[in-house]
Amino acid sequence: MRAAILCNCTNNTAISPLLFSKRSIFSSSSSLKTLRNPNITHFSSRSLVVETVESELSENAEKKSRRLILLRHAESSGDPYLRDHDRPLSKAGRIDAVNISHQLQQMGWMPELILSRVQNLSDAARTKETLRIMQEHVPGFLEAEVHFVASFYSIAAMDGQTAEHLQRTICEYSRDEIFTVMCMGHNRGWEEAASMLSGAAIELKTCNAALLEATGKSWDEAFSSVGLGGWKLHGIVKPSTAS
Incomplete structure (x- = not known):
């Protein structure tokens, strides 16, 4: 017409x-x-x-920007007497989680869908604790749909597979009307995935977030149109307290 x-x-x-x-x-x-x-x-x-x-x-x-936030969890306590799954955040890690939530809000990068690694039923597990603190201090994170993905924990330790696994998981859980997705996990996988998707060498310390962009009518189209190395790196967000 x-x-x-x-x-x-x-x-x-x-x-x-x-x-x-x-x-x-x-x-x-x-x-x-x-x-x-x-x-x-x-x-x-x-x-x-x-x-x-x-x-x-x-x-x-319809071909709006698809925005992907790859957030590494905040710093853990490093308690040697606890299993890796069970370590809570350190005091600095809790402060960083508050800081990063406000920075993402100020930049307008608020996720509609959050995919996070699941560790166990403990509320003290560091990735879930990072998210809980972010939700407590910026209500906008409570509005996002949240899914806990068990494979996020193990896939981050497997060389070269995290980026493709994230792609499959995002396409499985997201919908066309969702334009900003945040994936929460740990290294070395998150750093590796951010580097492979953007084609740039990216370092992600604890509670750092890589902001990536691509265009497509759907997430499938966004991933297929640019492939690995084609995502635009909008920036790396770091808490002001991070060293």
Whole structure:
């Protein structure tokens, strides 16, 4: 369906480029006959006719940016008497979790879907504790859909497989209307995945987040269109207390 927009412009009137698609057609009064409207008999020489293709505008609007946050959990206590699964956050780790949640909020990178590694039923497990603290201090994180993924714990220790596993998991749990996903896990997998997806050498210390972007109508399309190494690195977010 085509839509015609008539704009009577003066020297002091600016036309917003947001009104026009790349295929917009500009014509003076000499080409108004293309409208074939018998009710239009006269336009001033300053009149513009803008013809846009609505289907194209709709298609472009659907190809929004897909944003992926790869967040490494906050610092653990390092207690040697506890299993790796069971170690809680350190005092510095709890402060970092608060800090990173506010930074992501300020940047507008609020996830609609959170995928986190599951460790055990203990609320003290460090990845779940990181998320709980973020939810307590920034309510927006409570609005996100959350899924705990058991394979996130083991896959991070397997060379070269984390990025592809994240891709499969994100496509499984997400929907087309979800545009920002946060995956929470640990090294070395998260650092490796961020580097493979972006094609850049990325270092993620505890509670660091890699912000990645790609475009697609769906997550499947976003991953397939850019492949490994094609995601744009928007930046690395680090808590101000991090060394």
